[in-house]
Amino acid sequence: MNNFSVTNLRVNYRRNPLGIDDYKPRLSWEIISEKRGFIQSAYQIEVATEKGFQSEATWDSGIITTEQNIHIEYSGPTLKSRTRYYFRVRVWDNQETASDWSDPSFWETAFLTPTEELKANWLTAAPRLNAADQDKCDYLRTEFNIPGKVVSARAYATSLGLYRLFVNGMPADDTLFNPGWTSYNKRLQYQTYDVTSLIQQGVNAIGCMVGNGWYKGYLAWEGDKEFFGSRRSVMIQIHITLDDGSESVIMTDGSWRVSTGPLLMSELYHGEYYDARLERAGWALPGFAADDWEKVVVHAVPESVLVAQENEPARVTEIIKPDTVIITPQGDTVIDMGQNMVGWVRFSVTAEAGTVITLEHAEVLDRDGNFYTGNLRSAKQTVTYICRGGEEESYEPYFSFQGFRYVKVTGVSRDQLTNQFSGHVIHTDLEMTGSFRCSDELVNQLQQNIIWGQRGNFLDIPTDCPQRDERLGWTGDAQVFIRTSAYNMNVVPFFEKWLKDLAADQETDGRVPHVIPDIPAAGYGSSAWGDAAVICPWTLYQCYGDTRVLETQYASMKAWVEYMRRQGDNEYLWNTGFHFGDWLGLDAKENSYTGSTPKDLIATAFFAHSTDLLAKTASTLNNTEDEKEYRNLHKKILSAFRTEFVTPSGRVASPTQTAYVLALMFDLLEEKDRPRVAKMLAEHIEENGIHLTTGFVGTPYLNLVLSRFGYTDLAYKLLLQTEYPSWLFSVVQGATTIWEHWDGIKQDGSFWSDNMNSYNHYAYGAIGDWLYQVVGGIDLKKPGYKEILIRPQISEHLSWAEASYNSIHGNISVSWKKFNEVSVEMLVTIPANTLAEVIVPVSQYTEIRENGVQLDQVIGVAQVKPMESGCSFNIGSGSYRFTFPI
Missing domain, CATH: 2.60.40.10 (Immunoglobulins)
Incomplete structure (x- = not known):
């Protein structure tokens, strides 16, 4: 058995x-x-x-x-x-x-040959309804007859703009913001809906709302719109199988009708304007009189390649009730949701016809307790609803989302606010895979802030922020956070989709846009940002053991490395062009966003790192010729880096934390020089009062480097620092997400500049990688966690910690707890069909017990051996209880 x-x-x-x-x-x-x-x-x-x-x-x-x-x-x-x-x-x-x-x-x-099988027409509204200055959303409809009993029905749909599909008055499903954001003129997703239960024998109706979305709406900070096109349009094809085996196909064609409706404006940045008095009851139901609706316009098929939905869709994943209702010193009525979140507010009210209700959204209050929207820049984030009157009526947005904790409400009596308003959390519905907790509640809040930052900014693409007039897929932010994100959630389909757009938008010379999908206003070709083309696929391969992403992205990865190789007058140094540098580094000069680490040092460091990863990728894909080429290139970059940025005695010439960190993290120094430089990094931190000075580029690797070179105690001190600048400074200030700036709210309660001050910006949340790896002790030895490294680095600063990660092979969990400061209990679970190496900080294996049995006598434990930092042994799958002295 x-x-x-x-x-x-x-x-x-x-x-x-x-x-x-x-x-x-x-x-x-x-x-x-x-x-x-x-x-x-x-x-x-x-x-x-x-x-x-x-x-x-x-x-x-x-x-x-x-x-x-x-x-x-x-x-x-x-x-x-x-x-x-x-x-x-x-x-x-x-x-x-x-x-x-x-x-x-x-x-x-779905359709394996969509150009042959998708026969539906693209429909758009008449020019006067779809003009550049026309904010009203489109409502399209048709009716059709089904002569028999429905066995199955599938609707396939997409749009240029955002659409919402209705069948006999009911939403086709619970997904939102379809068809998502891709490089629309090159790749356009279509969705598949199981509408079997919604279609009936007899007369049926299909309705579809279409808004501007990312396709036609405002994007970026210059007030521009229509980056991808100027005409909203939609395509729908429905296949219905009857019990007699016959099939009916319903598709968009010239017989459909279109009109406007109550949704008079919908923009991702600015919110929505909805006049319920203009509602046409039953517009998506059979029998609706649409004689006064206009004929649709059939137009040419877009040139982009149609692809089936690649990522998980966006959904409402949680509903939050208001925490409190406050009256600000300025007299505003404000709902506090208790959590900085992304999504929208749903409300139900009873009011007279024509009553105007407005909801303005903000992330923080100012130091006087007043509603603050300065950091939104031009984004209005306002929902306006005009009541139809009579019985209770409800509303939630259709095609816009807001980043907020606080909602200023006008037009509603206070007694209706608490029970009839709710925050609907929306993001790409990714499976949660990781958890981390420890004995320090501030660190636990930090981990929650990291999770909420990922939820808020993983809405179809990895955005930098979800509230101001930006919300773009910044490549630098994505690459520094991807490793942490892969602990927290199953992110492969999410990033596979995004990386395909990166390759599609990559310039012919190999330059990578700063944001994906590309918005030309953002620019191209910065180190550490464009390196997302290489770092992200490699990280996915490491975390999930899947070579498909490397195969798919290989040409893009290679093109980026070759682009860097062609820059400047030295093939092995990158010392030309625009670079963000150590963005928001605290050692920046006055009125500068960039830290003091030389940009050419950073650029050459990432040139070396991406070339190294490309060589490893070539090896993984058995491309021996490319592997040899890029290993040789990597050696020459290392030599050039050492000549240019390292003194003959082995000192990094630029004495900044970020310079030290990159040189050590990317193995850019000779082996003999690394301990000395690590010591200099530690001394720099200590001389700064146990404070960091790193920005976006250095921060993700800082604690990892410290732990790698024997300074884990200092890394713990950095983590637990509560004074500015530190990860916990914002937590002490009441943050519920990660801030863009270490001092987004200053110690005196004032704000950083309105120009760029997001309170939901996940980049510094990359410390999560260190929490899982070092504090929790879960790391990989082989791609996909086929072989696992269990090595929690136990600190005097915490009394217990626990981490779990649901890998593609199954759940990995580690928890450790100190008893009376003399012994540790460590519980470990390893999934079937994997192996793990366990390292504990005890030099004598005879002092280690598993369920009371000496280690060398335990079934399932093998290759017990002492090592410099403790004792190492291998275990197979199963659950274990180890005890050992501190």
């Missing part, structure tokens, strides 16, 4: 995805075993078009002898469009015992 099972089947990281266009989807699963040290010896996959697997399988992999249980490409007959494929898995252990078949999971294809 077996004691293990197969569970959590996934396709391209997702559970039961609906509407994918991948000919070779990647299949993964987890194994649950009661036995320690479980290793899979073989697997078998069956794929069928029937859930019960009664008929012949579409594909039977046969018994494949391997430990691999992740990213196994479907290798059966060519997949068909609009087809659901069920699959199940069984595995064998090393005793040749087989598991039962897993419960079946599925994936469903």
Whole structure:
């Protein structure tokens, strides 16, 4: 009898995805075993078009002898469009015992050849309704008859702009902000909806609202709009299968009608203006009289490539009730949600017709307690609602989101505010995979701030901030935070989609735009920003063990390195062009955003780092010629860096924390010089009163470097510092997300400049990487956590800590707790089909016990050996309880 099972089947990281266009989807699963040290010896996959697997399988992999249980490409007959494929898995252990078949999971294809199969027309409103100065959103509709009982129905839809699809008056599903933000003129997503339960025999109606969104609306800080196009439009194709086997296809064509409605303005930055008196009841229901609606305009198909939805969609993921209602010193009525969040407010009110209700949104109050919107710049973040009157009426926005904690409300009596207003948290619906807690509640709040910063800024793309007139996919912010983000959430589909747009928007010379999707006003080609082209794919490969992202992005990665190589008059130094440098570094000169670390040092450091990662990528992909080329290039960059930026005695010529950190993190120094430079970094921090001076470039690596070179105690002190500048300074100030500036709110309560002062900006949240790796002790030895490193660095500054990470192989957890300052209990869980090396700070293994048994006598423990920093041993899967003296 077996004691293990197969569970959590996934396709391209997702559970039961609906509407994918991948000919070779990647299949993964987890194994649950009661036995320690479980290793899979073989697997078998069956794929069928029937859930019960009664008929012949579409594909039977046969018994494949391997430990691999992740990213196994479907290798059966060519997949068909609009087809659901069920699959199940069984595995064998090393005793040749087989598991039962897993419960079946599925994936469903969309259009595998969309240019041939998507026949629907693109519809737009008449020019007078779709003009540049026309703020009103479009409402489109049609009716159709279904002659029989519906067995299944799928709607496929997309738009230029944002759209909301309704079937017989009901939303097609709960997803928001479709079709998402891509480089629209090159890549445009379409969505798949299961509308089987919404379509009925007889007359049906389809309604669709379309707003400006990212496509046509205002973007960036110069007040410009229509970066991608000037005409909102929509395409919908619905396939309906009846019980007699026949199929009806409904699609957008010239018979559809269009009008305006109550949504008079919707902009991502500015909010919405909705006049409920203009509502047309039943406009998306059968039988609605639309004789006065205009005919749609059929226009040419966009040139962009249509792709099925690649990322998880955006949804409302949490609803928050107001914390308090306050009256400010200036007399404003303000709701405090208690949390800086991203999304919108839903409200229900009873008021007379024509009553104007306004909701203004802000992140903070000023030091006098008044409502503050200065940091929003030109973004209005205002929702205006005009009541239709009569019975209770409710509203929430359609195509705009706000970044806020505080909501100034006018037009509503105070007695309606608390129970009838709620904050709806919206972001890309990514699976939470990580957690971290410790004995210091300020650090726990910091971790929550990191999570909320990621939730708020992972809305279809990784944005810098969610509130002001920006909200762009800054490449530098994304690359410094991606490792932390991958602990917190399953981010692969999210970044795979974004990286494809990076490659699409990359210039022919290899330059990478500062923001993705590209907004020309932002610019191109800065070190540490453009390096996202290399760092992000490599990080995803490390965290998830999937070479597909490297294969997909390889040309882009190589183009960026070659671009850097061509800059300046020295092939191995990057000392020309524009660079952000150590953005917002605290050692900046007066009135400068950039720290004092030389920009050419930073640029050359990242040139070396990306070249090193490219060589490793080439090796991973078995591209031996490129591997040799880029390893040789890397050596020459190192030599040039040392000649230019390191003294003959081994000192980094620029004595800044960021210069030291990059030189050490990227292994730019000779081995013999590294301990000395690490000591100089530590002394610099101590001489600054245990304070950092780093900006966006240096901060993510600071504590990692300190721990790597034996200064973990100092890293803990930096973490726990509450005085400015520090991670906990903002926490002490009451922050619930990560700030853009170390002193976004100064010690006297005043603000940093309105020009650039976000209170939800995740870059400095990259300290989360160190929390998981060093404090929690969870790191990887091999890509995808097939081999795991468990090495918590226990500190006198904390009495306990616990971390967990749900890897693609399963859950990894570590917790440690000190007892009476003399001993430590450490609980470790390792998922099936993986191995782990555990390192504890005890030199004699005889002092280590597992459930009371001496280590060398424990089943599942192997290769016990002393090392300079303690004792190392290997364990297989299972749960363990270790105790050892401090």
